[in-house]
Amino acid sequence: MSSQVSSGAGLSPAMMAKDLLVAGILAAAIFGTTLGFKTETAVGGLSLEYKMGLAASSIAIVVVGRLLLWLTLWRKGPGTGSASSVADSVFNGVVSLFEGRTKILGIAALLFALVFPFLPFADRYWIDLAILILTYIMLGWGLNIVVGLAGLLDLGYVAFYAIGAYSYALLAHYFGFSFWMCLPLAGILAAFWGIILGFPVLRLRGDYLAIVTLAFGEIIRVVLLNWYQFTGGPDGLSGIPRPTFFGLPFKRGEGNFADVFGLDYSSIHRIIFLYFLILALALLTNFVTNRLRRLPIGRAWEALREDEIACRSLGLNTTMVKLSAFAIGAMFAGFAGSFFATRQGFISPESFTFIESALILAIVVLGGMGSQVGVVIASIALIGGFEFFREAEQFRMLIFGLAMVVIMVWKPRGLVSTRIPSIFLKEKKAVSSDMVAQGEGH
Helix, strand or coil: CHHHHHHHHCCCHHHHHHHHHHHHHHHHHHHHHHCCEEEEEECCEEEEEECHHHHHHHHHHHHHHHHHHHHCCCCCCCCCCCHHHHHHHHHHHHHHHHCCCHHHHHHHHHHHHHHHHHCCCCCHHHHHHHHHHHHHHHHHHHHHHHHHHCCCCCCCCHHHHHHHHHHHHHHHHHHCCCHHHHHHHHHHHHHHHHHHHHHHHCCCCHHHHHHHHHHHHHHHHHHHHHCHHHHCHHHCEECCCCCCECCECCCCCCCCHHHHCCCCCCCHHHHHHHHHHHHHHHHHHHHHHHHHHHCHHHHHHHHHHHCHHHHHHCCCCHHHHHHHHHHHHHHHHHHHHHHHHHHHCEECHHHCCHHHHHHHHHHHHHHCCCCHHHHHHHHHHHHHHHHHCHHHCCHHHHHHHHHHHHHHHHCCCCCCCCECCCCCCCCCCCECHHHHHHHHHC
8 A cells, every 4th residue: 555655646535544444443453452451360260451541542553653654654756765765775784884794793792792791780680681592592593404594494493492401301310411411412312303303294395394393393292291200291300400510510518619719609600601501502503504504415405495396406315405404403402402401400391382483483584594693683682672571561472573573574584684605606695685586576
């Protein structure tokens, strides 16, 4: 509708009234149900509280905002500066400013990450938040191998996360293995299950592949939930051993970490150690992924993503290409799962629901599929945004969903849509969404 106005049709009162009516109806359907009613704990159960004033205010804001768009941006002629074009020009200007300086920015980000726990404002809350963000960065980089590089839509990635967590917890519980012994085993077991998932889906693509991977994630969660004698079922597993610093525990008493290094005991020592541990695991994931992208297997992943039939006609074994993507992506999820188990000290199937897979996939898609930097930006924005709007209560998920819609409408290929090919003939040439769109138009 806005495109008709931008193409020179002028400001039509009838069209504007119709659009405002539709916007008001949609806003009433959304906000009337989400904000107009709220359950409150009362004696004997729950009571329903009506907040029609809040819902009416939200509907009015939507209609007035839509009217302002009609009266300002959408009434202009073609090419005079729509909201999307202005935002795109600003964003592309920022991207071009940092192009060619990625190495310097990477070193600066690494230095900041190394000194972050020792900054004056970095208390336990901020370090815990940084640990959570780094965990999702690692998960995003692992899923980026499957979705971003190989082009295989995986909605059950949280299953490998759960396998890594339960592998460490069960091996430590039944066999007394330490974290450093269980860490590689958790990755190997998760990679093994990635291969098991890969075999049934070799001939599937698109929506069918998404449905099967979603079912796999639910199967793993239901098995963990119902195998009570082995996994603890809904009660979960508690008392999971904490990692040590080369055998030095972070507990009170003689022979602990603080005692050996002559420090005053503080519980923050363990939090800082966990921060550097997940930072090292995330950097390992990034290093291995970037190295694999430059190897023949990485180029085979990208060929599979672009055109599977052409990939097969070139003589590439698509079976091995798919299985390698599933296995390596699952391995990093297993590493992250074992870290999650040792950090929490308690795990249960409720920690590995479908919403976790959806969140990790959202990080990869919003950041830009195939972009390592995009995953970092999206993780900071989404996970940090959750904490920033924590006080907003019921508005938090509403704001989160609205932000995702805006980003995907504004940048359909993700925040970082410019991608440098892994192999080139004469000179590097970035592949952006604009170039792709022009190619599709011709």
